[in-house]
Amino acid sequence: MLPERNSYMYEMIHTELIDVLGKEFVGVRDADRFGHSVDYYWIPEMWHDRGMETPKADFICHPGCTEEVAKIMKIANQYRIPVVPWGGGSGSQGGALPVFGGIIMDMKRMNKYYGVDKESMTVTCQTGIIAQHLEWNCNKEGYSTMHLPASISCATIGGFLAHRGTGVLSTKYGKIEDMVMSLEVVTPTGEIIRTLPVPRHASGPDLTMLYVGSEGTLGIITEVTLKVHPQPEKREFRAYIFKDFHTAMSAGAELMRSRLQPCAIRLYDETETKTHVRKVFGMDLDQGAYLVFGFDGYSDIVDCQMRYAREIMENKYHGQDLGSKGGDLWWENKYKFFYPPYIFHVPQAYGTLDTVATFANIEKVYHAMKKVVNENFPQARFIGHFSHWYEWGCMLYARFIFEEDAVPKDPREAVALYNRVWDMAIKAAIDNGGVINEHHGVGLKLGRFMKYLYGPAMPVLEGIKKQMDPNNIMNPGKMGL
Amino acid sequence: MNIDNFSDVIKYCRFCFMCRHLSGIGNVTFTEADTPRVRASMIYGATLRPETLTNEDLIRTMYRSDLSGACRRNCVHHFDEVGLTLAYRADIVEKDAAPEAIKAIAANLEGKPEWTVSGEGKVAYVADKYSIEAGSADAFAKLASGYQTVKDGCCGKGLYVLGFRAAAKNVAEKFVKVLADTKAETIVVSNPAIYDMLVNTCPELGIAVPAKVMHTTEYLAGVTGKNLGDIYYLESDFLRNYNNDYTFPKAVLKANGANLKPFGTNDEESYSCAEGAVVLDKIEPELIEKLAKYIEARADHPESDVIAVASPYTKVQLKKYTSLNVKTVEELLAGI
Secondary structure, eight states: OOOOTTSHHHHHHHHHHHHHHOGGGEEOSHHHHHHTTOOSOHHHHHHHHTTOOOOOOSEEEOOSSHHHHHHHHHHHHHHTOOEEEESSSOOSSOTTOOTTOSEEEEGGGOOOEEEEETTTTEEEEETTSBHHHHHHHHHHTTEEOOOOOGGGGTOBHHHHHHHTOOOTTHHHHOOHHHHEEEEEEEOTTSOEEEOOSOSSOOSSSOHHHHHTTOTTSSOEEEEEEEEOEEOOSEEEEEEEEESSHHHHHHHHHHHHHTTOOOSEEEEEOHHHIIIIIHHHHOOOOOSSEEEEEEEEESHHHHHHHHHHHHIIIIIITOOEEEHHHHHHHHHHTTTGGGSTTTSOOTTSEEEEEEEEEEHHHHHHHHHHHHHHHHHHOTTEEEEEEEEEEOSSEEEEEEEEEEOGGGSOSSHHHHHHHHHHHHHHHHHHHHHTTOBSOSSSOOTTTSGGGHHHHHGGGHHHHHHHHHHHOTTOOBSTTSTTO | OGGGGGHHHHHHHTTOOTTGGGOTTHHHHOOGGGSHHHHHHHHHHHHHSGGGTTOHHHHHHHTSOOOOOHHHHHSTTOOOHHHHHHHHHHHHHHTTOSOHHHHHHHHHHHTSOOOEEEEOSSEEEEEOHHHHHTTHHHHHHHHOOSEEEEESOOOSHHHHHHTOHHHHHHHHHHHHHHHHHTTOSEEEESOHHHHHIIIIIHHHTTOOOOSEEEEHHHHTTTOOOOOOEEEEEEOOHHHHTTTTOOOHHHHHHHHTTEEEEOOTTOSSSOOSSSGGGSSHHHHOHHHHHHHHHHHHTTOSSTTTOEEEESOHHHHHHHHHHOOOEEEEHHHHHTTO
């Protein structure tokens, strides 16, 4: 329980934090506290938009090293103060919101880049580094993390680790959990630990994977070693229009089943092809579903893979070839969707119903979610694309959008409407074999679905949390824990 | 209010993170408040509760932006968060709510001595405090002849960025009159802040500038024959981000045998020490020191690299806080 801001106990805690970090790095200004009270989750954005007060942390701490993180954890345990790790604050699930006050542990000051180990092709850095800054550093040495999500410019590497983030080249290079070698972590009780230095071993369950995706509920990841890759000699994309979404999905799944190694595949349903793809690329696309894929690596291997892929697309599924120009356009504009005014924004109500499933289930999930949204919320639009493809299935990036006049003016009613959409759509996804979710994480938004998703396995997660964080100070209220 | 002219920025920037990595001040203070998103979001909140528009914390935050314009350049639609910040400052001044420290800086700028003119010629060279201190003015003297020197006054840019627009206009009119009285056909400046004042801000304030304005690197474009070798060039925010990637500094360096090497890890961030904020060194000097150290940490070989700048301001700040070997483009061309 936190003391009142005007109490001497508040000042006692403030003093202890300053003793660790120095006054400059313990923020208590209104501006700092406000800046860490709204992330990319629709509800706090709408809440602020309607003039409502957003829950704020009491202290914004900017540690400069792992030892400082550990000291703050010990203080927080002493006084039972919530600690919420904060990276770039660009999460869409409310995972970094200080809903119970306490300490925001803003990690961005821990942004040291330790360089590439060229022999092992790994890079080590502190986790507060913004992903774009890490990528630029690697590029300067001739390498790439190949972790290139739309949020690369704002999210930290720690944020991606905490939420199992994914970049646009995930199909070949994997999600962040496939890239990570090892971690340094500060536990909830303030101990500093390191996980094993390699990700493939037979030395028991993998501790690294316990922390990746734990969203700050089990500790704070302070340092990471990631795989890096040489820059490819060639990267080429190609796009097709298929008569409908089902045919395009079949072609994409066939491409993955062929065990060719595309670096990326995107499939936009008919609605999103007609609206977003057309608007952003300026392409004349009135009907059908747009599919784009690419290969990278040595030039002759890219050419060879592309030849086989074209056979699948053109001969088996009769896609209309938009050429490599139609594909390169997507690559060049891949982040443009996320800039205003293309990106959805308040006063619209919108959400990304990120779900992942096997190829056997993914179309069922798509249709089930679409049906739920269309039938129960006729005032909403439903669009979708399929973003991250693996050997066994892919991710559905389904979205619902309410225009301003369809969103209740009362913020409480707006929250209720918003949550109803999530309740119905997510249950429909899970009931059809979907998993929430592929890369946005759980946070505050989806915590209430964790029991439904995990069923009898949920107490295992709860037990781990209880054991590791006995005072429940780490990011309380998140992930349903 | 002036901020009403930036309703699109308030509407969109407060929901956008896409330029977070380019927040000059945000990258050295690490606080969210020092980013375009949160500044726009706070201004939005203040529009809902106008009594909070003059909140002390909000004012402080809005007066410590580096105004680099890197965000606007990066943005697909070039939303002008810099413009919003400047508009807010103007509103604060119009409400007489500027902090006393800001008012004192403005009074000092307004009270600067009149410009003096010496020499003869059809070219007027503006030698402001930074151009003299950084050595640009002396270097220009070695490279050019037959020009008038307009020296030592205030052009109004500092007042403008602080939000004192009426005072800025008043000072700028006097400055432009001095320039007009020289009857020069070409005005040459070393300081990109003055270039931007004459090219963009004066027309915005309704002041007609009587002659063609050039940065020294444009005027000296014909200088060739040097063999400058490896050079790291730090962009000027005013020339790159405010004036459409003004190409002359790099062009003249290349024409003189410079092998331009990429500084740091990218060509998107600002490495100018808050040139766009003009007088941030008077408001929160510790931030300028942090920015300078940030730049120094990105040099390949801090002790030996030759670093060229088109902004005398940037050279002065880097010399003050780092051991980098910084030279203005004019100095390099003059062999200094």
